[in-house]
Amino acid sequence: MATLHHSSFCPHSRFVRLIMAEMGMEPHLVEERPWERREEFLMMNPAGTTPVLVEEGGLAVPGASIIAEYLDETRGLGLSGLRLLPESPAARVEVRRLLDWFLQKFDQEVTGYLVTEKIHKRFMTSQHGGGPPDMNAIRAARSNVRYHLKYIGYLISRRNWLAGSQLTYADLAAAAHLSCVDYLGDVPWDEDEMARNWYARVKSRPSFRSLLTDRVAGMAPADHYADLDF
Amino acid sequence: MATLHHSSFCPHSRFVRLIMAEMGMEPHLVEERPWERREEFLMMNPAGTTPVLVEEGGLAVPGASIIAEYLDETRGLGLSGLRLLPESPAARVEVRRLLDWFLQKFDQEVTGYLVTEKIHKRFMTSQHGGGPPDMNAIRAARSNVRYHLKYIGYLISRRNWLAGSQLTYADLAAAAHLSCVDYLGDVPWDEDEMARNWYARVKSRPSFRSLLTDRVAGMAPADHYADLDF
Incomplete structure (x- = not known):
């Protein structure tokens, strides 16, 4: 195993x-x-x-x-x-472009700030960088998440899944990042219905179940976090 | 074309x-x-x-x-x-691990700072973020480059090329990043002979020639920059 x-x-x-x-x-x-x-x-x-x-x-x-x-x-x-990384060269480019978008860009502009400041700092000693959250970083992330949500909505208005007609790594990477932000209640879902419907589809997959049961010690998730019909 | x-x-x-x-x-x-x-x-x-x-x-x-x-x-x-990305799964993992190391980590800790502060800011308008270089960023990069150079030396003391017995993407990525830092005179080559010898080998390849002729307007490279026997 x-x-x-x-x-x-x-x-x-x-x-x-x-x-x-x-x-x-x-x-x-x-x-x-x-x-x-x-x-x-x-x-x-x-x-x-x-x-x-x-x-x-x-x-x-x-x-x-x-x-x-x-x-x-x-x-x-x-x-x-x-297959989560499709066969054709052009489709592979698009999946990898969006993978990079979410694993690098979204992480640097949104998830990295929020998860570090709101979650990990609670468990770090001061020697490791623990302490109170930096509110400027949190505000920046909350502002940045809005244009990423719009971009997801834009892509989903033209395609069935983020990178094309099939579910790919791009959807799983984007949803994995959003799931952390959603736990913290920082995704403004009411700003983009297309993006919300796409996330509801990914979140409903059996693969998502175990993520939705994880909890941060001493910090409850946003009310709708594990709700498949949010 | x-x-x-x-x-x-x-x-x-x-x-x-x-x-x-x-x-x-x-x-x-x-x-x-x-x-x-x-x-x-x-x-x-x-x-x-x-x-x-x-x-x-x-x-x-x-x-x-x-x-x-x-x-x-x-x-x-x-x-x-x-083949610059070898066939076997384990070798591919090692090449991609080092690719990530240089394209992400080295970039975030060294090249990103130096190229932005010392080169690109000269050509940006103030609206785009131009202005005098941030000396703290430059100092951080100059300190960080030293452990990366040691890491290259450590790898090369055990292998012919960075990721194994053959030249791969890992060598080209690392050398591409170092070439920018070297133009600026910020690689302390005398601190690691193994790393220097490896770089001299990559730099001597015909593929490297065109990089060595590029110049930043108004800013000469370090003396040894284009010297294949530095």
């Missing part, structure tokens, strides 16, 4: 949990606090970030987009009709 | 120029100033970043790592002995 070193509210870890659930894989989950820089964890991933997938034979695969490529190459062909 | 929209001192653009030269491709080059957010350019890449490769048929491929994957899938198999 493969092992996934993850952090429950790390959006990149959530993306990989979604991929593996869609592929019918049930990894052994190990919760990491990356800021503690555990030595064994750094041996698996010198960059010190979650997630890291470790195969039964010992191969460590670090980083969400690298794991996504790896799983497509080693498991994806078995999915026939439901 | 393919067109590459690039910026001469954007390290990601330099990486793609190296790949294409190694593959024997000679793209038509179009210099972009991404901060000007030219409308036609944003249509090709809504994220507004360089590089963007445009195929003769019109397909736009945005972003260095996406272009690298695309070129491997559409041209790489033709390289037989010199």
